[in-house]
Amino acid sequence: METNPFIEDDQRVKNRPQACTVVIFGASGDLTHRKLVPAIYNLMVDGELPAGLKVIGFARREKSDEVFRKDLEVLNQKVSRSGHNAGLWEKFAGSISYHQGEFQDVTAYESLRTRLDAEAAAGGTPNRLFYLASAPEAFDDILLNLKASGLNDPIQGGWSRVIIEKPFGKNLPTAKHLNKVANEVFPERETYRIDHYLGKETAQNIMVLRFANAIFEPLWNNRCIEQVQITCAENLGMEGGRGGYYDNAGALRDMVQNHLLQLLSLIAMEPPTDLSADGVRDEKVKVLRSLRPLNGPEAVGASVVRAQYTAGTVQGTEVVGYRREDRVNPGSLTESYVALRIFIDTWRWAGVPFYIRMGKRLPKKTTEISIHFRRPPAVLFNAPAVAAGAADNVLVIRIQPNEGISLRMQSKMPGPSLRLEPVKMDFQYSTSFGKSSPEAYERLLLDAMAGDATLFARRDEVENAWTFVDSIEDAWHKSENPPKMAEYPAGSWGPKEADELLAQDGNAWRRL
Amino acid sequence: MTAPQEIPGLAELGKEVPIGDIDQELREFFATDETVTKASLLNLAVYSEQSDALATNPPIIRELTRENACRSLLVLSLHGPERSVRAWVEAHCHLTEAGAKAACSEQVSFLLIGGSPSLVRSMIFSNTDSDLPLVLWWQGEMSEVFEERLHARIDRLIFDSAQWATPTAPLFRLSASLKEGARFVPHDLSFTRGSALRACLAACFEDPRSLEALPQLDAIEIRHSPGQQGFMAALWLITWITHRLGWTLQGSASIQGTYLFRSNNGRTVEANLLSTPDSGPALVGLKTWGAGFVFEASLDDDQDYWKLLIQFDTLQQESLFPARSQTPCGLLGEILGRAGRNRSMIEALPRLRELLVSN
Structure with missing residues (x-):
């Protein structure tokens, strides 16, 4: 069979993630602890993660898998959107491990490759997603060492991708440099520059x-x-x-x-x-x-x-x-x-x-x-005598907080006189859909x-x-x-x- | 026949109002209190002829409206010598994430005694929130109230075939309505009870190796709780699986719950629906296997997650998948949350009837 017959129609419109090993560079950092790992945990809780997903934290400090998991758990308890379930975490933590290495040290990448290759050969996922969550100064080293160790090359039946956190450079020359390095290592179609907005x-x-x-x-x-x-x-x-x-x-x-x-x-x-x-x-x-x-x-x-x-x-x-x-x-x-x-x-x-x-x-x-719309012609209800103080129509898209959309329009005030006042139609995600939005x-x-x-x-x-x-x-x-x-x-x-x-x-x- | 004083739940339905004042009374909820706002994405009519329905449904609606804002119209219709109609209004309010305002869903409850199909229609149609879809949750056996003039105006019909003594006849009736051009999308709660397992299967066969092994399946085993609820959920699941695979029914064995299918490549595959001794969730496990391949899903001890096991010879992969709530509210939320696009159930309906009559 070429396509999965069990995907129902309404599931075809959403992206279906593939099992992969997510390698996070900068695993000791705030972003990993506060955002990335809790995001993956929440995806697991919601049943969105593909079977066979693994997470490997790559950082320079000496740390055991257990200590790394414990560090992550402490933060997950505080920040996870869906709360923290100790039993679930324990099962989730089984897919997390730690890989110690200096970003500049190619041997650390080679040992990572040996490990990933062995897991793939044993039937694990061949797909690799490298997440650059380190300080931007380390991006070059990480990318070049991924190339030097061959980790950027997809192994048979799999893919190799990179996610790069902002900032994408400090100006045009540094951005061009980063893009050049990134595209020497990964094709553009496998390069994901993340803008969480x-x-x-x-x-x-x-x-x-x-x-x-x-x-x-x-x-x-x-x-x-x-x-x-x-x-x-x-x-x-x-x-x-x-x-x-x-x-x-x-x-x-x-x-x-x-x-x-x-x-x-x-x-x-x-x-x-x-x-x-x-x-x-x-x-x-x-x-x-x-x-x-x-x-x-x-x-x-x-x-x-x-x-x-x-x-x-x-x-x-x-x-x-x-x-x-x-x-x-x-x-x-x-x-x-x-x-x-x-x-x-x-x-x-x-x-x-x-x-x-x-x-x-x-x-x-x-x-x-x-979005501020032009006012109607200054006749009838918009003649200066009537519309003094009238406001223009405004469509507002609230990105955060209180996500929603509102539209301001003119309306007649109740009463015998013709007096216009702006009123607002308001759509709020939280009241219309109830459920909380997933984290970006x-x-x-x-x-x-x-x-x-x-x-x-x-x-x-x-x-x-x-x-x-x-x-x-x-x-x-x-x-x-x-x-x-x-x-x-x-x-x-x-x-x-x-x-x-x-x-x-x-x-x-x-x-x- | 139940006397009104014996009907449970009436005291908890909010404010009793004259039929003609329902709109006005609903508006007053929001006119006086600036800390609340009305929220509604759909009209949810709940129809029942079971005398305790006005006691059991409001708590479900209260919970449901946390994530599915709607105007609910709860209708209890009872036989009686004299025709009478009573109505109550209530609002279910939940604090929004922002916390500044409570979002409230309106609830209108009706007690109809000695009514007729036209009275039911009139109560529902005259109290819907305009421009929003109308979802009808039909509870219990299909009665004469479910007729063309009613279902011609609804967008989605929710029912539970496990509540039907003999599901064949009402399912035939539904199929006939749909063939005659009825535009509602049917949702059987018995089908929804299997949605997590269906998603597990879909996830399992995303793996190219699993997909490759699919034509070689030898057997399917579904374990379910005893009773009609478990059996119908299991029957729907095997219906869906074989329909998606394009297999044909060869026949059923003399043992209740055993079916033989012919796969696309001519193999005979046996499917067994096994009742477990323990009551609990409708579906308890699914196992399917072929040469060198096993896929197994079983509920974990807390019944919160499905444990998935995929095995190719010596290679074994385990993962977890949320079991999804099996409460009425959870099942309804699942249906409403998937909008109306999923036609998997309608497409598989003829196969279900085929299995029902074969065994």
């Missing part, structure tokens, strides 16, 4: 909203849409030693280059010809290629605002300014906030500003996309096991995003007259310069 249920729903409903797509263009805003607000600062990493990255590189430009692509893309990974990614990358470049400090200064927070109060707690945070350079020129006005030079979006803002120490944690990592791991790269970034997506971001970084850090660094008090909605950026177009940031 794309695994979020609401991000996946953007395409469904646009292309499965007849009512939105006809309006999805510059004739009906006035502006689009993408906001990613965080109330956290540099807690837990984040300052060390963040001060070398900044808001633009840390969030905009990857997550927010990915969301922008989903919002602005043309309908793909099909739902294949490349069908979707071809359209997303066209959006990135169409971003109007911001070359030179004047263009950047006119469309981008960068800022750092000063001391203030966030949710009732007094906090220090950015430059006084732990592990942050007191003279730092790294932005904790960035606001951009972006234009997409395509037929569909000509003239529509896309405003993106991302900031630390803002009043609350939220990520939302809002769960979905993405399953997709990688199934060989579906739709929700992963392709090489050209990453490089085009860096091309856009690098021109801004260059204006900030390499020009002689860089745009100034603005300030905002912690706990506020950002610097006044960001408000002025929108005010130039007669717009304002949406209240969140």
